[in-house]
Amino acid sequence: MxxxxxxxxxxxxxxxxxxxxxxxxxxxxxxxxxxxxxxxxxxxxxxxxxxxxxxxxxxxxxxxxxxxxxxxxxxxxxxxxxxxxxxxxxxxxxxxxxxxxxxxxxxxxxxxxxxxxxxxxxxxxxxxxxxxxxxxxxxxxxxxxxxxxxxxxxxxxxxxxxxxxxxxxxxxRGFAWVDVTVQGRAAHGSRWDLGISANTMAGRLLTALDHHDLTVLRPRKHPLLGPASVHPAIVRGGVGLSTYAPECLLQLEWRILPGTTEADVLTWTNDLVQHAGITAAVTCTLFRPxxxxxxxxxxxxxxxxxxxxxxxxxxxxxxxxxxxxxxxxxxxxxxxxxxxxxxxxxxxxxxxxxxxxxxxxxxxxxxxxx
Ligand SMILES: [Zn+2]
Missing domain, CATH: 3.40.630.10 (Zn peptidases)
Known part of the structure; x- marks a missing residue:
């Protein structure tokens, strides 16, 4: 042998x-x-x-x-x-x-x-x-x-x-895991006049992310590595059926091309949050170059x-x-x-x-x- x-x-x-x-x-x-x-x-x-x-x-x-x-x-x-x-x-x-x-x-x-x-x-x-x-x-x-x-x-x-x-x-490519904690306002499920569903707000960001992935990232192909990409790997929101969701956590994964830094990923995510018109805290939990x-x-x-x-x-x-x-x-x-x-x-x-x-x-x- x-x-x-x-x-x-x-x-x-x-x-x-x-x-x-x-x-x-x-x-x-x-x-x-x-x-x-x-x-x-x-x-x-x-x-x-x-x-x-x-x-x-x-x-x-x-x-x-x-x-x-x-x-x-x-x-x-x-x-x-x-x-x-x-x-x-x-x-x-x-x-x-x-x-x-x-x-x-x-x-x-x-x-x-x-x-x-x-x-x-x-x-x-x-x-x-x-x-x-x-x-x-x-x-x-x-x-x-x-x-x-x-x-x-x-x-x-x-x-x-x-x-x-x-x-x-x-x-x-590298990757970055980014937590986005979307804020709503808790209220009794009957109180449409008081409650803001964090899940609905998160939906706006999900739509913006999908649009960004398809129209901004996908066409920019690195000759060797292809495009960067982003997806919402985990979505978790809500506390009960009769309560407006106070918070929704989106855990995003970005796959990134050479030249992209952790600061870039945070900037891009914050820009998307702003464009979606929602309130959210953004943190990077892991960055791999x-x-x-x-x-x-x-x-x-x-x-x-x-x-x-x-x-x-x-x-x-x-x-x-x-x-x-x-x-x-x-x-x-x-x-x-x-x-x-x-x-x-x-x-x-x-x-x-x-x-x-x-x-x-x-x-x-x-x-x-x-
Ligand atoms: Zn291995």
Whole structure:
């Protein structure tokens, strides 16, 4: 069995479900982090744990110490919950060239591939720069691992090994969660002369949001990432059938393009509130930046050369940890294995793609760190 496949099977057999997503049985990353650090150290990759948060360690590994460029190969150790899976989530069963289990595809395959590539580079000892492995925690919830890593380490480029089914990804949109608390005036349900329904007022904003999404955002397409978008993910208002609703909470999600800041999102939302002619308090509860790898970045050329194909660049529809590296000034690309079932009932990864990625990651490091 290829070293990367044997390792992948071991990683899948160590559950590392996010404790935030499954509070009852989520194991977190401690056990898998200790295993990964030991596996790397046994193979000459100097490795240690860094506590990103209590009980939420990152594993950091290092190959080489020359004066050349520093490359990060990054993957996350946590997975989503295994609830509702129709296969053994932690069996690591291999069948017909696929390995099955929670995290097989998202993204223990990528983690196994970068660990195996690092072990091989440690054996050959030819890097002129430094390879850092960032095996981070908590990607599936709050990304404390990636944020902690970029606070502690600097680098010249990053390759994130998230599964892309062989696509060369150089950007994705960011997102912002915005709470809009719409005010009405409570009154007995019979008192139309006194009551103001916050739900009706919220409806005006919902109409304005829909109009904004369709007529302002949708036509402005980024060549790689498409349009920005907004939707009211959660609407909650009213206290009883015979009472004018005093308050209605709209929880909006904006998906944003490069160049958009948290302040922009707040301004846009407040403008829409004003145009709707309603009274509401607007707060941003979470902001995650977009990311775009600069066109001239060496990271792009090194990865494409390692892949050995003139792949077109692509944008990912969803958000990734890549944004924290990009925000720290580290040009980042994403390239990873093929499979199916991230967060779904049956998850598997194609083993040939894992071996291919192991080779690509090793070649990328050799080219970038020369
Ligand atoms: Zn992932």
């Amino acid at each position: 290829h070293e990367a496949i044997a390792l992948l099977q071991q990683l899948v057999r160590i559950p590392s479900v996010s404790p935030h997503l499954d509070p009852a049985t989520g194991q977190g990353e401690q056990a898998i982090a200790e295993f990964a650090a030991a596996w790397l150290n046994e193979r000459g990759v100097e490795s240690w744990l860094e506590a990103a948060a209590p009980g939420r360690p990152n594993v950091v590994g290092k190959v080489g110490s020359g004066s050349g460029p520093v490359l990060v190969l990054c993957g996350h150790l946590d997975t989503v919950q295994a609830t509702g899976m129709t296969i053994d989530p932690f069996g690591g069963e291999i069948r017909d060239g696929r390995l099955y289990g929670r995290g097989a595809y998202d993204m223990k395959a990528g983690v196994a591939a970068i660990m195996t590539a690092a072990a091989e580079l440690a054996r050959t000892n030819t890097l002129k720069g430094t390879l850092l492995l960032a095996l981070v925690s908590d990607e599936e919830y709050a990304s404390v691992g990636a944020q902690d890593f970029v606070r502690r380490h600097q680098a010249d480029g990053c390759l994130l090994a998230e599964p892309t089914d062989g696509a060369f990804v150089t950007g994705h 977009p990311m775009l790898c600069p066109a001239a970045a060496r990271m792009r050329q090194a990865t494409l050369e390692a892949i050995g194909q003139a792949l077109p660049e692509q944008g990912a529809p969803f958000w990734m940890d890549a944004a924290f590296f990009d925000a720290a000034g580290i040009p980042t690309v994403v390239y990873g294995p093929t499979g199916e079932g991230a967060h779904a009932a049956v998850e598997w990864v194609d083993l040939a793609s894992v071996i291919h990625c192991t080779e690509v990651y090793g070649r990328t490091a050799a080219l970038f760190c020369s």
